[in-house]
Amino acid sequence: METEVKETKGQVVSAENPGIVAPADWQPVIMGILCNWCSYAGSDLTGTSRIQYPPNIRIIRVPCSSRVDPWFIIKSLQTSADGVLISGCHPGDCHYISGNYYARRRFLVTKKLLNFVGYHENRIQFSWVSAAEGPKFAKVVAKVTEDIKKLGPLHKYKKENLK
């Protein structure tokens, strides 16, 4: 069961810690981990097509979505990120044949587990974006950014250095 995201005027309330609020113009940091062959290429296409999307995402290139170890997600959420977006090739299209199938299983379990221990599920998002889907990448980033803006700042289990 998910708690409803609170709508507050002029402020953003953290979905996990209702005590924490941020100004309405608060900007989240989103860690984007993209596979080299599909999603990174797709994001490049977004660029070449000059399709605009929110600037909150910071992109890391990995060879394949299967390179993404769940602790990338955990570590991101523990440091600067307010949300994580991981993107790979569509099922069946993996450059490395089967990488994204393995990744998909890990992602589901990680997402559910993090949700179970108290992270809003929208903080951890996944997408399949092919090299040809420049517009889709922009849409995905826009959606994730919007989702996370609603969730407010993340303070759970952040490393002490950041406080």
Next chain:
Amino acid sequence: MDYTKQIQEIASKLFAEEKIDIFIGYRQNAFDDNQVPILVTVPADVPNLIFTDKSVLNLTNYLKFEHTRNKRVGIVVKGCDSRALNMLLTESQVKRENLYVIGINCTGVLNEKGEKAQNCLECVMPDAVVYDEMIGTPSGKKEYSVNVDVKELAAKGLVERGEYFQEIFENCIRCNACRHSCPLCYCTKCCIDQESAVLYNGSNTPSSAFHALMTWSLHLAGRCVDCRNCEKACPSHLPLHLLHKQNEMVIYENFQQHLAGMEKDDRGAFYKYSMKDPDDFIM
């Protein structure tokens, strides 16, 4: 459930036939009704062996230590323990030919309060799945049910659930007993302790505990057999099973009803895949 006699007989026989160098079983604790592991190396110690419904620990944990390495080992395993053994066999940590396995068709063990333990109530496979010799009557595979605690917590709101887990991570003292008592945590050096990895979180802060426990539970996802050695070992009495049972539930419901260690050569849910795996959570 009292198989003391049978186990003693088998152990004596094994020693007499020189089939084993070491026998891992349970022994009565001197001063209370708990049982502790005993690593029998001489036949004279065989009478100390015991097996009742207080034989709670998962003895396969001892297969990862230097005392049993490359030795011929006799071991007593209950249903859940045998699944752990299956995992160890699959992951090449022990050699089957070195083992003489006494499988127990378990009827459930008791917790400290003398009640049937929760994991036994929810046990899917009380019978040993790996054995050379079987004791007791098999009762067959049981219906899987979602852990009651997980169900209860999942029904709560996000914030409330978060606060509950915050307590867990705050009360963790990072002694790593959970890891050491887990038969499937046999890594040469745990990733959480590797100073080379920038992962390293040596401190005992909630954030470090969170990181360590999350990593740990994800490494056991699809492998954990729910023996609850970790929980029994935890000096802070943390309900660690919540993490494992949550993962188990997600895996069971989404990945072809996968349960760890039921078959040999099943490496766990993360080491295989299906085209039919859920895709709806991905944009």
Next chain:
Amino acid sequence: MNFSVFETDKNGLQKFYEETIAKNETYAPVEKFGKYDYKKVSALPECDPDSPISLTMSVKPLFFPRSSKIMKYEENREGTIITETDEDPLAGKRVILGVKHCDARGLQVLDRVYKWDYIDADYQKRRENSVIISTRCNKADVNCFCTSLDYDVENSDAHDIRIINGLNEKIYIQAVTEKGEDLLKGVPGLQFSVCSSEVAGEESAKHFKAFDSSFRLKMNYKEVNEKLQNSFDSPEFDPASKNCISCNTCAFICPTCHCFKITDEKIKDTGIRYKSYDSCNNGYFTLMAGGHNPRPVKYRRWRQRAMHKFVYYKERFGVNLCVGCGHCAISCPVNISIFDVVNQVV
């Protein structure tokens, strides 16, 4: 100097606790997940000063925290700045309720290592600013053997105030140090009858006798010290430690273990250096960079643990490091007690 002694009953003690908590920053055993740990409390119902020893963590973390910040630092292009902005959260004046005698004794033992040579100022400050109110258990746990060891809690300043549960249903609150006296005086509205220290002493002795007789385990520590000294090469360490799963729990919950490690956690330009518990049972404890490890196997680590508790520490500081609290045996996942190990070797 004579310190105050009061005689009261259960209700009076409750009241005393309540007043103490209300007036002071107070720490007491708080239950969570069925285990008691010393935490800051704001009202008596939150805690249980009479928590059972077998379910209570030691008080050590209040003086030697499981993790403490050594420093925080920031790095930039120009260089590094060590920022010492954070206050020690444990340095303030405080009262600790419900300390077991073994724990209090443990602190006394710990004091020696922290006063030796380099003086750990933080530890000293935490000690100085804490008023320890101790209660002797009524009954020993199966794993306890505190009275067998150099148990001089009775008349020492291990605690500042001691609560004596008289066999006559009376309860005596006795200040043992000036700090304790100050606290007792600072709690107004206590309408307790004053009592002579002799009476309290007698009652305490009676209680001790009953307590002492409830022990399952008894140890002749002098003999153990002596024999163990020559047992470095004893073959018994191996079988005695066979069951051990090297899990470190014993050291983490021991009231006197004081090994620690120093670790850095740096994110971006800001780092924190922590001092956190470590354990000699950890196989990597003594591993050197080149790969050499003086204690690579379990029995050597157990030997170190046993010898440190009963020989090495005594050689250096004159007391046994072990206080016989039994915490290690209680928390050990496979019920190994240092008592058994030592006895098996000796």
Next chain:
Amino acid sequence: MARVGVFTCFCGANIADFVDVPRVVEETRKIREVRCSIEYKYMCSDPGQQMIRDAIVQQRLTSVVVAACSPRMHEKTFRKALSDAGMNPYLLEVANIREHSSWVHQKDKKAATDKAIDLIRMAVAKSIANEQLYEISVPVTKRALVIGGGIAGIQAALDIADARIPVTLVEKSPSIGGRMAQLDETFPTLDCSQCILTPKMVDVASHPYIELIPYSEVIELDGFVGNYKAKIRKKASYVNFANCTGCGACWQKCPVKVPNEYNMNIDKRKAIYTPFPQAVPNKPVIDAAHCTMLLKGKCGICAKVCEKGAIDFKMQDEIIEREIGAVVVATGYDLWDPKPYEEYGVGRYKDIITSLEFERMVSANGPTGGVPQRPSDGKVPKTVVFIKCIGSRDEAKGIEYCSKICCMYTAKHAILLHHKVHDSHAYIFYMDIRAAGKGYEEFVKKAQVDTAATYLRGRVSKIYKKGDKLMVRGEDAQIGQLVEVEADLVVLATAIIAPKDNPNLARLLGISYDKYGYLSEAHPKLRPVETAKAGIFLAGCTQAPKDIPDTVAQASACAAKVCGLFSGDTMKKDPMVSKVNTEFCSGCQNCVTVCPYGAIVTEEIPMGHGSKEMRVVSKVNEGVCQGCGSCVAICRSMAINLSGFTDPQIINEIVAI
């Protein structure tokens, strides 16, 4: 010693207009490890690269970060610059501040600049953990596999073989030739398709460096560039080719008649058949689905008449294994089935045919001897309506794309019709005329002027029968009026589609395909011949619809690529491969399970220094590893790491912002 140089590119105005480069330089200069931060108009230009080379030497840099366009663009360029300065090229990191910042946040310069700074920060952090890596050389098996024996496959095979590189050409059907063999004459020169194709087919059969395996399919491809291992299933032909002389007695006597797919099922062939007279190899095969001997065990006439005793009803499928170094995929195209055009009466009216059926009819060796006939009554049509874009450019019923060749072949058909039936008249309904190509526009003109074909711009809305004629009702958009043509025959220019087997083939080869089923090239502009998987190349319509000249050009390009790949005895390979730290490896062998390439094997090492006890650990075969990192993510003890994307590198990136 971490000494990082940051080089920020303006990319002309591409970056500088939307990212405040001076601020980026100023901010990055503050990073502790950064020793120099330099900006330049075009970092990829020669002076730009010279700045990098100079700084490497002068500042004794230990790693370099270039903030410019996507690493997919210029990573190689800058790596080269590093090597030229004597630095290991893999100490480079590229911060993608063009595609990921300046181009996508054009409305918010501050945010774009902040993001650019963060991206550089991450790249700097990553570069500190970069290690020196060295290219891996892998031995090459110098044999190419060409899949598909159409004109693309033939051309590629011949070009490769002419370079004295052995080629295995695998063709699914009994003869090579493909679609081109079905054509009559080709636009725009109207030369006879057979006349130009057949010599090439014969060349293939006789070329010493070409091994032709007809009537077979690739069923498995393992390995990696330079070292593939292919399994080919040779379907049972029931004819022993070694004995067969191709005399044809068998198929002349065979009693079973089967629709002839070569002639678009207009006429019949036998159950034992050669697809067409010029087939290469010119040996018959038995169609097991129709042969009564194979189905019911009765008949066997062919065996009786065969003097050489070449018929062997017991023949089984055969698996052939070949070690190869590169693959050219040329599986051609299929034609779209126009059934969804119900309003045209497709399926109801016999006299509506597809272009390829028409092509067969006008072909001299076709079923009607080169004169078009109405399927309904065999009459020679006088008025023929051609309708273009059947399925193409039609999102609702067919596919979105333009099939590219229909305009041209329809013009050709109009001309051919005129040649064959002089008193005929062609009406052509079209949406646009796309005639880009050498001589193409002239060709269309020729159709319009010389043959007086009536070009009607507009769609046909309905076809209905009126007597024995078909009434084609459509709109002439140019005059804005409805027109109705009384036609003897309607020819539909159906769309080209990807072979339906392509997705399967793509999975088998480990390459990707697009949503239509066409195999994907590595880069639409700059690498149109390669696939994303090294050593696999694409030729012809399997990649996208194209005409014969384009197909042949692409096939030759493939051949050039293959020859380039095989130019040395060994091949250089990216060093981004996994490495095992045996100290931490616990030998669970999960990595062995998940590796899609079988690149991980196990080995035994001593337990400790000088210990006799052994333990099993994993070991990566560098030549086989493709660097996906699956093994890294599943390794619980972090004993395995992927060079170039190690855990410390990625974690540095994560914590850098």
Next chain:
Amino acid sequence: MEQLLVPALCKIDKIIEETPDVLTYRLIFKDPEMFGKFKWLPGQFVEFSLLGRGECTFCISSSVTRPGYFDCSIKKAGVVTADIHTMLDEGMDVGIRGPYGNWFPVDDIKGKNLLFVGGGIGLAPLRSLIQYCIDNRNDYKDFTILYGARTSKDLCYKEEIEEWKNNPTLKVILTIDKPEETWKENVGVVPKILEEVVKPAIENTKVITCGPPIMIKYTLLSLDKLGFAPKDVITTLEMKMQCGLGKCGRCNIGSTYVCKDGPVFTYEQLKALPDEF
């Protein structure tokens, strides 16, 4: 704040590449007052912090008689040392705690002949003592330095060794394990050269030795064979240390804290310790 464990900051003045895997860091305190407080004797060690990664124990390899700076020579052996090598650059800051431990008995050995036996990076603590003794040359009698490494590339402090060689009051003997083309000095392991080439006089001689464990082991045997009394042989012990303060418990050998009672021991003292190092 654990004040005791807070390091003082030093700036890396210079990094000297000794061998491919040994770098010498020349350090200067950022706080000038520290120069007054920080006094060390040869053999003492410091806790060297690579901020962000942790602390490592290194001996000071220069002498207090050459003030204004001090040197730490660091060999790439484990992960932290590897990081020190890759991450630190001249001008960066490191943390230093110390000096800790005991020192070579500089007073006891006055008026004696000194024989230094070093191997590989083991020359680092000896260098501190050698510099100290050279700067107080009149207090000591004959000097012999025997230094060996696996290959000529692995010899540390090459420039300084040249200086020592040119110093007529020092006798310097170099050796490498295996012959090399351009190598003109001794070839053979240190104990062998000690016995066959150096052939030291026993009387009034103190031996100070440091090197890899295997070298120490055989050198001690050789010295025994040559007739040196265990009390005249001084070595330093390498042990995992963390706090340097006699608190953290890592360096325990029996009741001895190596960080307090060591790291300098005589062979005699070592023999009395439990065999756990």
